[in-house]
Amino acid sequence: MMSFGNPDPRHGSWRAWHVGDDAAAVIVRAAVDGGLNFFDTADSYAGGASEEVTGTLLRRFFARREDYVLATKVYFPTGPGPFDRGLSRRHIMAAIDASLRRLGTDYVDLYQVHRWDYGVPIAETMAALRDVVRAGKARYLGASSMHAGQFAAAQEAADSAGGPRFAAMQNHYNLLYREEEREMIPLCAGQGVAVLPYSPLARGVLAGTRHPGGGGETVRSGSDPLGAKRQAVADFGIVDEVRAVAKAREAASAQVALAWLLGRSAVTSVVLGATRPGHVSDALGAVPLALTKAETDRLEARYQPQPIQGHE
Numbered sequence: 644m645m646s647f648g649n650p651d652p653r654h655g656s657w658r659a660w661h662v663g664d665d666a667a668a669v670i671v672r673a674a675v676d677g678g679l680n681f682f683d684t685a686d687s688y689a690g691g692a693s694e695e696v697t698g699t700l701l702r703r704f705f706a707r708r709e710d711y712v713l714a715t716k717v718y719f720p721t722g723p724g725p726f727d728r729g730l731s732r733r734h735i736m737a738a739i740d741a742s743l744r745r746l747g748t749d750y751v752d753l754y755q756v757h758r759w760d761y762g763v764p765i766a767e768t769m770a771a772l773r774d775v776v777r778a779g780k781a782r783y784l785g786a787s788s789m790h791a792g793q794f795a796a797a798q799e800a801a802d803s804a805g806g807p808r809f810a811a812m813q814n815h816y817n818l819l820y821r822e823e824e825r826e827m828i829p830l831c832a833g834q835g836v837a838v839l840p841y842s843p844l845a846r847g848v849l850a851g852t853r854h855p856g857g858g859g860e861t862v863r864s865g866s867d868p869l870g871a872k873r874q875a876v877a878d879f880g881i882v883d884e885v886r887a888v889a890k891a892r893e894a895a896s897a898q899v900a901l902a903w904l905l906g907r908s909a910v911t912s913v914v915l916g917a918t919r920p921g922h923v924s925d926a927l928g929a930v931p932l933a934l935t936k937a938e939t940d941r942l943e944a945r946y947q948p949q950p951i952q953g954h955e
Contacts, residue, residue, distance in 0.1 A: 644682055646918045647696040648689025661689060662918050664696060671700045673920040677927045681712045683813070683839075683914050685757060686742050687719035698746035708748060715742050716787065718757035730760035732771040739780050754781035755813060758954065759789040765800045773806025785811035785839075788953040791826035798834065809836060813914060815953025816840035818849055818881055818900055818942055822949055828909050837911035840904055842953075844915070848882060849900035850925075855879045880945050888938050894928065901929035903942055 648661040662670070671682075684697045694715060705711050717738040720728040728734060739754065754775060760768065775781050784801075786794060786809045794812065801808045812831050816823045817840065831838050844850045882896075889899045904913050915926050934942075 644684040644693050644697045645688045646916050647684075648692040658689070660918060664699075666919075667696050668700055668703070670917050670920055670923060671704060673923040674917070675704045677923060679923070679926075680710065681714070681912055683714040683753075684746075685716035685719070685755075686721050686738055686745075687716070687757070691721065691741075691745050694742055694745035698748060702747060712752045713746065713748065714753035714755060714785065715746065715751050716755040716757040717742070718760065729763055730756055730768040730771075731763045732767055735768070735771040735775065739775050743780060750780050750782060752782045753785050753811060754783070755785035755787055755811070757787050759793050765793075765797050766803065769797060769800040769806060770804040773801070773804050776807055783807070783810040785809055785813060785837075787813040787841075788815055790954075791830050794827065794830060808834075811837040811839055811911070813839045813841055815842055816904070816910075817843050817845050818885065818903055818946075819845045819878060820949055820952055821943075821946055822951060828907075832909045838907075838909045839912050839914055840910060841914040843904050843913040844897055844900055848879075849885055850895070850897040851882065851886060878945060878947065881942070884942055884945065888934070888942060892932065894932060895925050897922075897925040898929040898932055899934070899942075901926060902932040902934050903939065905929060906934055906939065 646660060646662050647664075647667040648658070649663070674682075682697060682701060684693045686694060688694070697713070701711055701713065717735055718728070718730055721738065721741065722728075726733055726737075739751075742751065743749065754772070756768065756772075772781075772784050776784065784807055786797065789797075794809070798808045812827065814823050814827055816828070816838070820842075823840075828838060830836075885896050885899050889896045892899065901913060901915070904910055913926075915922065917923055917926075
């Protein structure tokens, strides 16, 4: 749901690739009709507008709150003040209430810390999150990109606080970036933690919409500094292998890249950004696409170690 926001360039949080309410409704309708029921947003996306759109559309398309899984996040700035950010108790308590107001619900199913806060003791963060759960404002807790040692420390802090551990890890993981396989994914698998990769298509590179040397075929490819940074170090030989497997399967490149992720034993689901209904169709088409061992080996063979990404 990150793509949904205010399409007016005069809006302070505007991005050229943001999708307005009417277009977002078509996309979410396609997702619901296709059987998707997990929706992920964050308080910082589009200055809070993403949460507002998310709440409005889910209430429109689902008869009961119990029929979908709603996730949001806390950490990045939500205002100009020094306390409008981070993982302090003060900010978490204010942020969850603000998120629930924007979402128009009494609780979220999954409340995630968006990044690691180096300025706040993890014991304070986990105690605050415990109280969010005890107050009935969140059902489960999750985290996003961080080092495996930090994640382990947070789990221990949760135990010490007498609260729930993180039940999910939303990390940066795809065919072009597999460093999470070294420590984080084995840690999650060992603890029974759900892995929910974001950027499964490497911001469009694996879908074939970005080109070596920069640029691409989408609005976002021309207005995404972080994507351009990752694109610059991407191995487009892997993209060629994805394209070749897709051609042989008569499938879209995006479907092959998603099918590879969905085939990882530790992966519970993927977080896919959508700016048009076709993105939803690709995601649905990837579900029944079971890759053979030979295809998987081909897709993985060229991978080389990468610098750490996704903690930005």
